[in-house]
Structures are given as C-alpha cells and as structure tokens.
Amino acid sequence: MKKLLLVLVVMLIASTSTFALGGQDSGSKAAAETLTPTGKLNVEVFDRGTDGGKTLAHDNAWTNWIKQKVKADLNIDITFVPVGRWSENTDIVNLMAAGPGSAPDLCYTYGGGMVEAFRDQGGVTDLAPYIESYLPDLKKLLGSDPAYPGKDFIYRNADRQTGAIYSIPSYRVAIAQRNVFIRKDWLDKLGLPLPKNINEFYQALRQFRDKDPGGVGANRVVPFGQNNDVRWGLANLIHHFINPKMSDKDRWIYNIADRSIYMDGYKRGVQEMNKWYNEGLIYRDFPLMVTADDFYNQIKSGVVGAFCQNWDMPYRTDYRILEDLRKNVPSADYVPVDIVQNKDMMDKVGLQMFIPSFSPNKDAALKYLNWLAKPENYQFLQIGHAGINHEMVSGVPKTLATPPGNQWIQNSPNNIDYTMPINGVEMGSAELNAKVLGFSYGNIPPEVIANAFVISTTNARAAAVFTATTKVNQYNQDLREKADDLLAQAITCKPNEFSKTWDAGIKDWLASGGKEVFDERKSLYK
Secondary structure, eight states: OHHHHHHHHHHHHHTOOOOOOOOOOOOTTSOOOOOOOOSEEEEEEEEOOSGGGOOOTTSSHHHHHHHHHHHHHHOOEEEEEEEESTTHHHHHHHHHHHOTTTSOSBEEESOHHHHHHHHHTTOBOOOGGGHHHHOHHHHHHHOBOTTSTTSBGGGTTOOTTTOOOSOEEEEESOOOOEEEEEEHHHHHHHTOOOOOSHHHHHHHHHHHHHHOTTOSOTTTOBSBOOOSOHHHHTHHHHHTTSOTTOOHHHHHHTOBTTBOTTSTTHHHHHHHHHHHHHTTOBOTTGGGOOOHHHHHHHHHTTOBOEEEEETTGGGOTTTOHHHHHHHHOTTOOEEEEOOOSSEEEOOSEEEEEEOBTTOSOHHHHHHHHHHHTSHHHHHHHHHOSBTTTEEEETTEEEEOOOOTTOTTOOSSGGGTTTSTTEESOOOSSHHHHHHHHHTOSTTSOHHHHHHHHHHHHTTEEEOOOOOOOOSOOTTHHHHHHHHHHHHHHHHHSOGGGHHHHHHHHHHHHIIIIIHHHHHHHHHHOO
C-alpha cells in the first residue's frame, strides 16, 4: 500500500489570567447584532524573529501589500500586531487581558484550549450568526468536513446544544505530521540498511554511540537529538506503544491539551525512552535545551544521528536544516524511516480563528477574514512574485528560496502566517496541490518530499474528533505543564525509579484537574 501511495504522489508531482472582557455574546439562535463599520482593524500575526534574513513580521513588503489592497477593496486600515510564534500562549493571554486597543480584533492560535478558556470568561464572539452573511467565500474555501460527512467544515466548532461558534478552524492542505529521520551517510559507513522497525532503529542508535561513524568524537556524538519538547520530539516513538485498538471515544477522552499521557500503552512507551536515555542514546541535556534554534544548530553541526520532528523538517527552506548541515558535512543526508505504528496524522484543522467579544471592529474583522478567502488574495500571498518567490514548471508554481535581505522574503512557508484560513498552498484541486507540495522545497527533488509525506501518513490516524462544549477548561495550562514535567522526569530518572516516578506524577496530574476533565468528557461523549 505504501509503495502504491508513493507512486501516486510521485505521478501527481511529476505530471506537472483575568481578562478585561465584555459580556459573552448570546447564542447563535438569536438574531445577529448590527455591527458598526469602523474602517479600522488590528490583526494578529506570528512573529518568528528575523534570523536568516527574515523581515519584521508586522511591517514588511507583504503587510504593505495587504494594507494597500484591503484599503482599496474594503476601505479598512489594517494594523498588524506581532505575537511570538513560540510564546503565543503567554502573549495572547496578555493582550486579551489588556482589552480593547491592545488585543487584535482578529486573532488566531493553535491552542484550542485557550479559546475555550477565553470563551468561558465571556471573551469570544459567537460567529455563527455571521457565517452566511459575512463569510460566504470562507465557507466555500473551507469546503466539507471529512470528520463529519455532509457537514461544512466552517461549522466544525459549533456547539451541539446552542449552535454557537466561538472559533473557526483554518484548514491544512497537507495532513502529514511527524517523521523519524536518520543520517543515511552514517548508516552507509557502518554498512547498515535503513531500519525497518523500532528494534532495528534502536540497534542503529547503539552503533552510532559506539562507533561514531561521523567522526565527530565519542564525547560529542548524539545518537538521537532531542530538546525540552519531549512530548513532540519523542511522540512517534512513544506512541508506537499505544494500544492500536483504542476506540475513538477513549482517544478523545484521554487527550487533554494535546497531551496523551493517560492513554493505554503510553507509560510503556515512556519507559522504553527511559531505557534509551540511560543507555546514552538520547541527548543527555535535553531538559536544558529550551531554545529551538539551539536544537536546530546542534543538528546542523553534524553530531546528531537521528531525530523526530515535523514530517518535512530537514527540507524546509525556513529552517535550512539539510542545507546548512551540508555546509559542514557535504555528504550528510537525513532520510525518513518507517519504523513505528500508531503514527499521528493531522486533522484538517489548523489554526483556530476568533474575534474577541470586546472588539470594536467586528465588522471589519469579518470582512477581512472573508477577503482572505478569495483566490486573488491568498494565492498571491502564497506564491508571490514570479522570479522572486516562485517559477512556473509545467504550469505549476515552484517555490524559490528567496535570498536573505530581499524585501519579498517569506517569513513563514508560503506566508502561512498571513493566509490565515489556509495552512499550505491551495491551487484549486488536489492534483495541483500535490504538485505544488513537491515543488515547494527549493532544490530538494520532489520525489524526496513525496516519500517523506507517504511515510508520515502510512499507518497514521488523525486525532479523534468530537465537537462538544466543555466547561472544565481552567486546568488546561497546568495539566499541559505538569505532563511535560513528568515526561522529562520519567525519562531521565534511573530505570529502577521509573514506575515510582511515573505513578506519582500521574496521581498528581489526576488530582490537579485531570480526573475532573476525564469525567466531564465521558459524560459528553455520545
């Protein structure tokens, strides 16, 4: 099946806190309030820094183009409000707490739990009354919902009792999530084939540790690279041990704030990582590596034999992992390996878009959101200028690596931070989207991207979906932090202390709100 999928994809490519909030909006069954046009709008944008020649997220050629065209099309003046990509939880909370004039009128986040917390405090606008009147282009763009046949995706977050919609999801064009990557040049030096299962992968890491095939020095070699975000970087390896027969009901109930520590088999997976860590296979100081750039630079230095991250991480032009690594080690090559079961696949949901209830510019926010859903607007933002951001290959735009310092450099892949409703390039058909995906990675051959995509999605399941309005959301941040702390402690402790450490952490986690959340979810699921 995997080979067939690979052939099909290659063929497609080759063929072409306390908030200063107003009262909560009434349910969507009530008539929509009359929104007063203001001609002004504050819009959130992720700030990814300026490393690698990136421009200021809120003030650059792209934002100027948006401002000018929105002014001409809608007579609205836009101001972009930067929010740290990796500190979004804290930044958005602070902006919401500051209230009108500080918080953006149109916000987005990857944290659905945060939107729920804002909603519970009366801080989010019910968007349901405005979908048909304000958002027809967005509704068309988002299309149908694969999780709920016959339902439009724009209604994914509708409350089952009231019909209220407090956030609208953007959609992911590519639904691959993570891959495990390994240094093929190291395997070749050792005469080892690509690992086909988790045990062969484990044995390869031991060879990396003992024989240092990269010649980096026995004290410097890192068989498996990892930073402090363990729940993501070790997810594929840990989730391999989760019971594959778990029902969607249990998968939904026991996944809180994107943490799965209570799922059947998760403990076994963490215990295996504890074994690997104590054998010197996982980077020993990972709890101290809190900066993403430090992790990427370690990989680029040539000392890391394997790692697990986003499915396309080594090939992305914004991170330049493989590109910069080859400046240090010209023969270096990272390739994905299909070694685990129970892989995760992205749901169609990307960002969550919402409008604060206290915004004085709701009319402008809705109009701009619909403006972003028009092909003439989002396609230019995605592919940019011919000869600068892309070139046409057989009728398909191939993304170019725009030189640092060029005013039209894209701070995020295909400007996903500005094309709010879409994560990925949308060309109007699945066939064209597949071709664009293969051509979106600079000088990386499209068949390499196709292979990585197929490996990531083979034997993978999307997160279990169940739309319900939860009321017990006040524990999300605490449970997220406690789960992350427990993972670090359980992986780094001595093997004979593992069960005691894990069981004590789980007991505290349940007492800190986990059990209350589980009980509510069990009562909601029907």
